[in-house]
Amino acid sequence: MKAPEYSSYTAKTAPEIPGITESTIIEYFTTLNAGNFTATGALFAAEGVMYPPFESGIVGTDAIARYLQQEAQNIKADPYQGIAEPLENGLIQIQVRGRTQTSWCSVNVLWLFMLNQQQQILETHIKLLASPQELLALRPEK
Numbered sequence: 001m002k003a004p005e006y007s008s009y010t011a012k013t014a015p016e017i018p019g020i021t022e023s024t025i026i027e028y029f030t031t032l033n034a035g036n037f038t039a040t041g042a043l044f045a046a047e048g049v050m051y052p053p054f055e056s057g058i059v060g061t062d063a064i065a066r067y068l069q070q071e072a073q074n075i076k077a078d079p080y081q082g083i084a085e086p087l088e089n090g091l092i093q094i095q096v097r098g099r100t101q102t103s104w105c106s107v108n109v110l111w112l113f114m115l116n117q118q119q120q121i122l123e124t125h126i127k128l129l130a131s132p133q134e135l136l137a138l139r140p141e142k
Contacts, residue, residue: 017096020082024119025094029077037072041065045120053128076101077109090117097129 014030024043031039041064044050049057050064058067079098086092094113099106108129114122 015079017079017082020079020084020094020096022084022092022094022115022119024115024121025082025096025113028113028121028124029079032068032072033076035073037065037068040068043121045116045118045122048121049123051123051125053126057123074103079111091115091122 014026015033017026017029020026028040028043031037031043041061044061044064046060048061048064049059050067051057052067052071058064077098077100079096081098082094082096084092084094092113092115094111094115096111096113098109098111100109110127110129112125112127114124116122
């Protein structure tokens with residue numbers, strides 16, 4: 001059985017995301033795809049929060065790394081477009097569109113990031129871009 005191809009880049013190379021030059025965002029996707037969840041969690045500020053789909057916020061670098069270790073095994077994120085917007089208070093708001101694949105499904109995703117002045121992730125919201133019918137079809141059967 002042939003392994004599925006998840007993306008046009010390997011987990012060891014950084015993705016090129018048109019519209020995004022912030023190294024923290026590039027590193028987020030690189031470490032996530034490499035399965036280096038400790039490194040992904042370390043990109044967050046100490047009080048940083050990750051809001052996964054259908055979950056409450058996960059707070060802190062260690063908790064984020066643990067969550068990813070449990071829930072993101074074999075997930076490949078393929079970001080393809082982004083927009084960065086500096087805000088008046090020195091923060092940077094970033095939107096990245098892409099696709100996420102697992103061994104059993106593929107779905108369009110929008111990642112919303114907020115970076116602080118030290119380029120740490122203060123928060124990220126991960127939103128699935130699918131219809132209710134598509135989301136129901138994603139449920140694994142028991």
